[in-house]
Amino acid sequence: MRITIVGCASFLPEPNRRQSSLAVKAGDMLFLIDAGDGTAGGLVSCGVQRRDLDAALLTHFHPDHTAGLVPLLLAMRVRDKRQRPFYIMGSQGLNKFMLGLSDAFGDWINAPDSPFKPIQIKPPSSKTWTGDPLLTCKSTSHSEFSIGWRIESESKALVVTGDTELCGSLIDLAANADVLICDSTAPDEKPLPGHLTPRLAGELATKANVKILVLTHLDPETRAADPIGRAQQVFSGNVILAEDGMTLEI
Numbered sequence: 001m002r003i004t005i006v007g008c009a010s011f012l013p014e015p016n017r018r019q020s021s022l023a024v025k026a027g028d029m030l031f032l033i034d035a036g037d038g039t040a041g042g043l044v045s046c047g048v049q050r051r052d053l054d055a056a057l058l059t060h061f062h063p064d065h066t067a068g069l070v071p072l073l074l075a076m077r078v079r080d081k082r083q084r085p086f087y088i089m090g091s092q093g094l095n096k097f098m099l100g101l102s103d104a105f106g107d108w109i110n111a112p113d114s115p116f117k118p119i120q121i122k123p124p125s126s127k128t129w130t131g132d133p134l135l136t137c138k139s140t141s142h143s144e145f146s147i148g149w150r151i152e153s154e155s156k157a158l159v160v161t162g163d164t165e166l167c168g169s170l171i172d173l174a175a176n177a178d179v180l181i182c183d184s185t186a187p188d189e190k191p192l193p194g195h196l197t198p199r200l201a202g203e204l205a206t207k208a209n210v211k212i213l214v215l216t217h218l219d220p221e222t223r224a225a226d227p228i229g230r231a232q233q234v235f236s237g238n239v240i241l242a243e244d245g246m247t248l249e250i
């Protein structure tokens with residue numbers, strides 16, 4: 001499995017970071033997980049080919065996780081003349097979200113000949129794709145229908161929390177994962193409802209017995225406050241601070 005961090009910023013705009021987005025090659029499939037602002041250009045910067053993407057997996061519909069979706073779809077439609085399906089998977093609210101995009105940006109997004117195929121799911125849910133990868137999602141504690149994603153392929157497991165607080169379903173989702181890419185938005189001294197901090201990310205990693213913890217979605221204040229050290233106070237595994245363009249192979 002190859003994981004590319006396309007964007008790692010929080011909801012606060014930063015000069016040199018894009019918002020939440022990951023590209024994950026698992027088996028024969030190439031997934032995009034979330035598509036915050038800057039995703040379409042970020043894929044170009046990271047050398048991830050748009051035409052190779054099979055599906056987008058959304059954790060929730062807040063703009064720092066979805067605002068980059070329309071520019072990506074526009075490039076697929078107009079530049080790439082895409083015909084083969086591009087699946088967009090998300091929790092309850094996805095169909096309404098897609099119709100809202102059509103209202104705002106044009107019905108090319110949901111027209112009958114559109115390659116963009118929403119798959120609305122109700123967590124907990126699992127789906128196996130041809131060519132091996134197994135996707136599982138479970139509810140998280142952030143917005144009404146927010147979810148986290150687990151991708152398993154060739155005996156490896158990646159878990160992406162999206163935005164969340166610590167909760168039981170998240171610990172289940174992350175159990176024994178090789179890599180946990182975890183919301184760490186706020187400093188430990190100033191926790192933000194609906195989000196984790198670096199130390200809480202470490203707690204989750206310990207409770208779920210993961211091997212590698214990747215801290216992401218940090219606001220600039222959190223990033224400046226020794227986030228790796230905070231996570232390592234409670235987690236003895238490997239801790240990595242996400243950067244745009246970083247890749248991990250597991």
Ligand SMILES: [Zn+2]
Nearest residue numbers: 011064065163
């Ligand atoms: Zn967010």
